[in-house]
Amino acid sequence: MTHNRLTDETSPYLLQHKDNPVHWYAWGEEAMNAARSTNKPIMLSIGYAACHWCHVMAHESFEDPAIAALMNDLFINIKVDREERPDIDHVYQSAAQMMGEQGGWPLTMFLTHDGTPFWGGTYFPSTAKYGRPGFPQILEQLSHAFHQDNVRVSQNAAAIGKAMKSISDPDGGGQISDQMFDQAASQLVKMVDTHAGGTEGAPKFPQPALFGFLWRAYLRSGTAAYQDAVTLTLDHICQGGIYDHLGGGFSRYSTDEVWLAPHFEKMLYDNALLIELMTEVHKVTGSVLYQTRIAETIAWALRDMLNGPDNGRDGPQAFASAYDADSEGEEGLFYVWSESEVDNLLGPAAKTFKDAYDVSAYGNWEGKNILNRSANLGLMDQAQETILLNARQNLLSVREQRVWPQRDDKILTDWNGMMIAALVQASIRFDQPAWLTAATAAYAFIRDHVAADGRLLHSWCAGSARHPATLDDYANISRAALFLNQATGEPNYLQHARDWVDILNRHYWDADKGGYFLSADDTTDVIARPKTCQDNAVPPGNGTMLEVLARLFYLTGDITYQQRADALIQAMTPTDPRAAFYSLTLLSGYDILTRAVQVVIVDPGDPGDPHNIEQANLLRRTALKSPARNIILSHITDQADLPTNHPAHGKAAVNGRCTVYVCVGATCGLPVTSCEDLASALKALS
Numbered sequence: 001m002t003h004n005r006l007t008d009e010t011s012p013y014l015l016q017h018k019d020n021p022v023h024w025y026a027w028g029e030e031a032m033n034a035a036r037s038t039n040k041p042i043m044l045s046i047g048y049a050a051c052h053w054c055h056v057m058a059h060e061s062f063e064d065p066a067i068a069a070l071m072n073d074l075f076i077n078i079k080v081d082r083e084e085r086p087d088i089d090h091v092y093q094s095a096a097q098m099m100g101e102q103g104g105w106p107l108t109m110f111l112t113h114d115g116t117p118f119w120g121g122t123y124f125p126s127t128a129k130y131g132r133p134g135f136p137q138i139l140e141q142l143s144h145a146f147h148q149d150n151v152r153v154s155q156n157a158a159a160i161g162k163a164m165k166s167i168s169d170p171d172g173g174g175q176i177s178d179q180m181f182d183q184a185a186s187q188l189v190k191m192v193d194t195h196a197g198g199t200e201g202a203p204k205f206p207q208p209a210l211f212g213f214l215w216r217a218y219l220r221s222g223t224a225a226y227q228d229a230v231t232l233t234l235d236h237i238c239q240g241g242i243y244d245h246l247g248g249g250f251s252r253y254s255t256d257e258v259w260l261a262p263h264f265e266k267m268l269y270d271n272a273l274l275i276e277l278m279t280e281v282h283k284v285t286g287s288v289l290y291q292t293r294i295a296e297t298i299a300w301a302l303r304d305m306l307n308g309p310d311n312g313r314d315g316p317q318a319f320a321s322a323y324d325a326d327s328e329g330e331e332g333l334f335y336v337w338s339e340s341e342v343d344n345l346l347g348p349a350a351k352t353f354k355d356a357y358d359v360s361a362y363g364n365w366e367g368k369n370i371l372n373r374s375a376n377l378g379l380m381d382q383a384q385e386t387i388l389l390n391a392r393q394n395l396l397s398v399r400e401q402r403v404w405p406q407r408d409d410k411i412l413t414d415w416n417g418m419m420i421a422a423l424v425q426a427s428i429r430f431d432q433p434a435w436l437t438a439a440t441a442a443y444a445f446i447r448d449h450v451a452a453d454g455r456l457l458h459s460w461c462a463g464s465a466r467h468p469a470t471l472d473d474y475a476n477i478s479r480a481a482l483f484l485n486q487a488t489g490e491p492n493y494l495q496h497a498r499d500w501v502d503i504l505n506r507h508y509w510d511a512d513k514g515g516y517f518l519s520a521d522d523t524t525d526v527i528a529r530p531k532t533c534q535d536n537a538v539p540p541g542n543g544t545m546l547e548v549l550a551r552l553f554y555l556t557g558d559i560t561y562q563q564r565a566d567a568l569i570q571a572m573t574p575t576d577p578r579a580a581f582y583s584l585t586l587l588s589g590y591d592i593l594t595r596a597v598q599v600v601i602v603d604p605g606d607p608g609d610p611h612n613i614e615q616a617n618l619l620r621r622t623a624l625k626s627p628a629r630n631i632i633l634s635h636i637t638d639q640a641d642l643p644t645n646h647p648a649h650g651k652a653a654v655n656g657r658c659t660v661y662v663c664v665g666a667t668c669g670l671p672v673t674s675c676e677d678l679a680s681a682l683k684a685l686s
Contacts (some may be wrong), residue, residue: 002072005030006079010461012408013049013081017058021068024079027088028525035076035113041146042111043075043139044120046082046089049408050252050265050322052331053123054106059329060126061135067126070136074143075110082107083321083412084459084467087519090530094167095160096120110142115527118146118157167530169513174573176580176590184580184587185217189229196258197233205253206237208273209535213584215281216591219629219686231285234278235377238293241370244335245357246396248293248300250274251325252537260372261365264325264332264405268305269538271297272418279426283627289379294426301419302438307409308445309463318416318445318460324405334405336368337395345398346391352384353391411460413450413469414538416442417476424483428624436487443484446477447496455503468523471508471516471541474500478548482555486624489616489635494555501552504545505564514571516542533572534582542572543585550593554632557643565593592630597685598663599623599678600642601635604653615658622675623660626682 005025006018017024025031035042045062047054061067071077082089082105093103095117102122109120119142124135146153188210191199198204211230218226237243240259242251249271251262275297278290301319308317327334339361343350357371358364364372379385420439427435450460456469456477478497485493507520510531517529518541533542546568553561572586580587601619603612616635623633636642642649647663657673662681672678 010464010466011049011081011084011410011459012406012461013047013054013083014079016049016406017062017079020058020062021065021072022062022077023072024077027078027080027085031076031078032113032115038076039113039147040074040076041118041143042078042113042115043071044078044080044092044107044109044111044117046080046092046107046109047105048081048083048322049406050267050324051105052263052265052325053104055324055326057106057108057123057125057135061124064126067136067139070139074139081410083408083410086458086472087470087523087526087530090518090532091164091167091526091528092117092120094528094530095164096122098160098163110146112153112157116157116161118153118160161527164528167532168517168528170515170531170533170572171574171576171579172513172515172571174570174575174577176569176573176587180577180580181217181587181591182221183577184584185214185221185223185226188581188584189214189225192229192233193257194232197229197236198254198259202257203253203255204242204257204259205537206233206242206250206270206274208270208277209539209584212273212277212280213588215277216588216629219284219627220591220595227284230277230281231287234281234287234290236374237274238278238289239373239377241365241372241374243293243372244300245371245373246335246392246399247304248296248298249304250297258374260370260374262332262370264335266323267537268301268319268321268412268415269418271301272415272422273538275422275426276418279422279429282429283625289377291430292379294430295432298423298426298432298435304407307411308449316441316445316449318411318442318450319419321408321410321412321415323407327403327405332365332368332370334399334402336363336365336370338363338368341398342369342395345394349387349391352387356380356384356388409461411445411450413446413456413458413473414476416446417473417478417480418538420480421476421483424480424487425624428487428621431621439480440484440488443477443480456500468520471504471518471545472538474504474508475516475541475544475548476539479544479551482548482551485555486633487620489620497548497552498556501545501548501561510571514567516545516568531572533586535584539585540583542568543583543589546586546589547592550589550596551632553593554596554598555634557646559645562593565589592632595630596664597628597631597682598647598661599631599633599682600646600648600651600661600663600668601633602648602651602653602659602661603635603637604656604658605637612658618675619658619660619678622678623682626679626686628682628685631682 002023006014092109096103104122109117111117126135128134193200214226215230236259242254242259242262249266252265252267255261278294282290305319306317307320325331342359359369363369420443423435423439450457450465456473457465458467458469478500481493481497508516515531517531519526519529533540549561549565601616647666647668648661651661653659654671659671659673660678661668
């Protein structure tokens with residue numbers, strides 16, 4: 001059969017290509033069998049729906065009948081959505097880097113019949129330019145090599161296959177120390193752009209893992225340079241063009257050094273991680289700017305990103321993945337403005353708005369204006385901000401009538417876990433119960449709809465849950481469950497986390513050398529099982545799992561969680577301490593494991609008593625609002641025994657009131673029963 005087979009897929013990215021003249025296959029045994037039966041090599045193309053350069057290559061090559069005919073004649077062509085199959089993407093991104101390519105999307109790899117890569121790259125133009133050969137030339141040359149020089153192709157594939165074993169067996173055997181943590185912070189802060197924040201140069205990515213680590217280093221040491229690096233970066237991100245000043249939400253990255261011109265795609269994970277980071281920083285700074293951007297970004301997520309049955313309008317809901325950068329075939333068209341549009345729409349308020357948002361006749365980007373407030377990193381007085389708010393609402397109502405960028409409706413377990421955790425923390429910090437309600441609903445959707453046979457799946461779209469869960473799915477949804485447990489006191493969330501970690505330990509743990517593989521032992525369609533702890537756009541599952549294991553140890557007293565955490569550190573920490581710079585999430589997990597602040601609320605009687613519930617909730621919110629890092633909160637009844645190895649074992653309620661014990665290491669402070677005394681006790685630890 002010779003036709004495009006993507007029609008039956010649910011991925012918005014794959015469906016973008018269902019009408020290509022290319023005879024695309026989805027990843028699977030059908031494609032591999034076709035390659036073997038026809039003796040054709042495989043051309044694998046990996047991308048995602050919001051990827052600008054994926055669209056460019058599609059328009060130039062995959063929609064061109066002549067190029068498509070060449071692809072169909074010479075190759076079996078497979079399309080993969082990297083967000084649906086991050087395990088497959090990781091394998092072939094690693095292979096590309098071993099070939100000397102930087103990696104990225106679209107990823108274009110050429111494979112043998114068993115899926116082993118023998119050559120590849122990223123974007124290839126349809127004609128020779130940008131110092132790269134034209135795609136048709138590459139197709140012809142590689143097909144010729146596969147058939148006429150198969151010995152060399154086989155040798156190359158074998159060499160790459162051998163090298164790829166390293167992604168399943170990374171260097172380990174090291175140990176994390178306080179000195180390693182402090183050295184990493186002191187070196188990383190030197191990489192920060194002291195003018196515009198972020199790291200030096202362009203492009204600029206927000207890098208929440210890096211700046212979250214520096215914030216943690218500031219809380220540990222009080223070093224002002226760490227605090228300044230974080231707040232400078234967040235100030236510029238919040239006021240720059242990377243932020244959508246009308247609709248809320250942050251784009252994936254800025255193409256320049258000053259956060260002005262993004263690639264306009266909005267990803268759920270970026271926004272989740274930035275909400276969480278800004279919430280943490282707000283606990284110390286009280287920044288009105290961060291509070292405003294958090295509220296606006298959450299409003300965007302709840303307005304534009306919810307999905308589920310009936311597209312999120314009715315029934316259970318969780319969060320979609322992304323918005324595209326392009327609309328009507330043009331990047332950023334949805335978001336930019338001309339001066340005349342602003343003048344006509346805003347009338348007398350136009351001048352104030354243009355001065356604040358850098359709008360001019362000549363524009364600040366390709367003749368148009370990207371709204372930004374980088375000239376003033378603070379907010380104006382209330383009267384001026386009210387004028388700007390009314391103007392933004394006016395422009396937003398007009399923008400909503402434009403042709404929207406495509407939304408990628410996939411609900412991904414790991415990315416939702418990140419957003420749930422962020423919403424929970426922000427809801428407590430800013431007294432927004434509706435945000436907690438949204439977090440619990442999204443969690444329930446993942447638990448009930450993105451799972452089968454007692455195990456999680458990775459993706460839900462168009463009514464169908466598909467694809468085996470990865471380590472990152474279990475790690476992030478377990479972390480979300482633990483934050484929900486802290487915020488609500490509901491024990492079921494704790495049990496869910498324990499159950500999911502049990503699954504990870506059975507199906508993902510490397511019994512020989514330790515650490516968790518990205519793929520389960522019964523995920524059979526990958527040629528390698530990556531095992532990594534390096535930070536990327538999203539936190540690595542092994543790094544997140546160190547935090548999860550640490551929290552479970554302190555919450556349950558089960559020593560096996562501490563032992564697994566220690567084994568994880570040994571397996572994933574290189575002996576070269578300089579490599580710690582690439583594993584900041586792991587270092588942050590180590591900080592939690594070794595410096596947890598345990599807050600134990602002891603209920604004097606019936607936990608269902610309304611008075612006890614109210615008092616416990618007030619104490620809970622006080623603890624979770626504290627700037628003290630590494631708080632792990634437990635809520636028990638007076639009759640319940642903590643594990644004997646817990647420092648608060650045997651502690652009781654005082655005078656019939658909910659009582660709190662704050663414990664660090666093996667020592668607990670005096671009992672406190674008021675929110676004021678609890679806040680003071682935690683402040684002393686900050």
